[in-house]
Amino acid sequence: MSHTHAQPVQTIDQRTLRDAFGAFPSGVVAVAASVKGQLTGIAASSFTSVSIEPALVSFSISTTSSTWPLLREADRLGISVLADHHDAVCRQLAGPREERFGGLPFRVTENGAVLLDEAVATYDCSIHDEVVAGDHVIVLLEVHGVGAGGGEHPLVFHRSAFAKLHRDDLDPSRLDGRINGAEVDRGDDATADARPDAEDAA
Template sequence: MTTLRTNQDLDPAALRQAFGVFPTGVVAVAAEVDGALTGLAASSFTSVSLDPPLVSFSVATTSKTWPDLRRSSHLGVSVLADHHDEVCRQLAGPVDHRFDGIAVSISENGAVGLDEGVAQFDCTVYREVEAGDHIIVLLQLHAVTDPGTGNPLIFHRSGFGRLADTA
């Protein structure tokens, strides 16, 4: 039998390790802001509602990218494909090089989608909710691409993986 830890045992390293056992997909959230491609990678993406159509992701309150990104009238959210592990690392790297060599499409509203993403959404900020050291961002969907047949990139135990072939 495993002993349940008490709240005095909830140090950040233990929490990160425990949270990491739950696999998640990874998305790029991006827009053209002041003529420059701006974006970040998030592993906290989830569907929220069909009516109205809403999704969410979380971003650290210390993010230097989110204050710029949120100024765009529309945001693109791209579900990263299972071969995008390096793209994900790049999107988390130096701001000036996040989109180097990455094929993107830009909507007339400034939403940026990764051309090889498994699915792409055009969104606007619906609401932001402060939640500890993060902000939960609720996005309202305005358009979605045909998801196609690719598989998503999986983030699990602080590393990237792929879905097992179920065919």
């Protein structure tokens, strides 16, 4: 599919654009591995699920990153979804490379993926593809294994600051319908009652 623009694209103020991007809350993950015996990792707020079959996830990294050229040499990459008490961990992962894992509880898989013990969820991945997109690289990862750590709720990144989930005033029931064009997984009990002929409302 081709996209044509009848008029020139309007120049957007970068500060305004950053503020608009920051209005969308996201989780934060640690992307880490042992590369040639050296622990290497970064924090990323651009992590997202992509596909169930095959199992794919992605994150974006700046083309100016000095860590990614080292990290991408790893056979496997560990993705750890940071828990809501990991704000200091995120700041640590953004600090000097040699100090990023000091005092952190983690394990290293046989293939070199580094996974944090207290994460909400972990993924053992390998690089599936890389796509240069403007000033970032979109890294598509194939998931080889998943697990859960000791964390219960994820850390939230919103408007350049950390936050925690607040659910007191929300309907606690599961979403019944579709999102991203696919039916929501409502658990094993709901699967039997799912309507296979439901129209795609997305």
